[in-house]
Amino acid sequence: MPQSPSADPSPGDHPARPTAGEVTRAALKTPKAAAIAGIVFSLLLLAIFGLLRSAVPADPLERGIWLITDRGQVGLALNLVPFAGIAFLWFIGVLRDRLGAQEDRFFATVFFGSALLLLATIFVTAAMIGALLLASSVTPADVLVNSPTFTFARATIYILVSVYAHKLAGVFLFTTSTVVIVTRIAPRWIALLGYALAVIVLFGSYFISWSFMVLPIWVLLMSIHIVMETFRRPV
Template sequence: MTTEATGLVARRWRSRRSAAVAGIVFAVLLIAALVMMRLAVAGETVGGIELDAGRRRLVHLALNLVPFAGIAFLWFIGVVRDQLGEVEDRLFSTVFLGSGLLFLAMLFQGAVTATSLVAMVSGDDLDAGVWTFGRGTTEALVSVYAMRMAAVFTLSVSTVALRTAAVPRWVPFSGYAVALVLLLVAGEHKWAQLLFPVWVLVLSVAILLTPGRARPTSAG
């Protein structure tokens, strides 16, 4: 193997490792944020949140994790696109990038709305109708729209991974199953939303453990 080829393989391995680490960080942070949010606000009314300082602290901690999860997710998207390189399919690349960015935008918007609600809870005049509206908006953004975009993201990544044989075949096939669940039931069954970061975690570990294939170099 030539020095140039050795350097190319080494660079691609570092790139794969960066993607894996970013995916793992994103998955762990988002799982933690979702679990804490579900535990803090499950079945709670505005009065219950006002009286329970521990629940408010849990919500604050969960919301503070979201920006860092988003940064890791952006890095994950960028490094995965770099990995595709010359074999990148424009159709799936566009769907992959668009759905990933839309998911992140909706997740951030939901976090902003939730942050505003928590700040209002600490005030003197929080109307129950405002609380209901804000909570419903947050749930719709995250549980319905963001999770549908997560499903499209999972479908596109799984298809690309299957075509390029970048990871074991069971990983993209499991991604299809996860995407189907997110499309059909994530809005009604909130804990099903954890399937998305769990699958990203599995994919990232698979990327980390699967040796990368060197790109073919042109003669001359």
């Protein structure tokens, strides 16, 4: 007798296989330890800023005595900058991971763009300070500080920090605080504090030389909340 063809299995007989995208997302799950990146960045930036401010005067017309007396202190601060930058990138990644599908394209672009530009400005400033240190090791300090090269480099460093870095930090605080309010990924008071600190950075940097310090302080508060929420969740 001819055998009857076997019946095709119904779609419900076998569970649906996960797609390649779902497997990739599961494999690339953000580690919980990444939540501490913001804390690392905040502490490093506070240390860097403290070391540089105690050695290098804020006056762009200063005479460069720090090239002789505080070379080790300034060099230590510059060596910490790359690690702070890496930690900042991880912090941005943690924020975007928490936003998930709630991420708005407009605010995400400004938020991410201002963070990258701020990081680039910090790196360029550190590179210029490092170049002055390197130049002072092969050129007598009294000759270097009286040269047009030192005047130009010192003025450029001052403008990068007091104008561009401060304004980018203010934009980052403002956009990130807006994202926090809209998505509720953190308490509302953190966002309101971010708005207040953004105003200080944007409009008070000329009068308050330490106003840039508000950025790592706010990131530290935000990171502590993220760490508490992250490790409170079940695995």
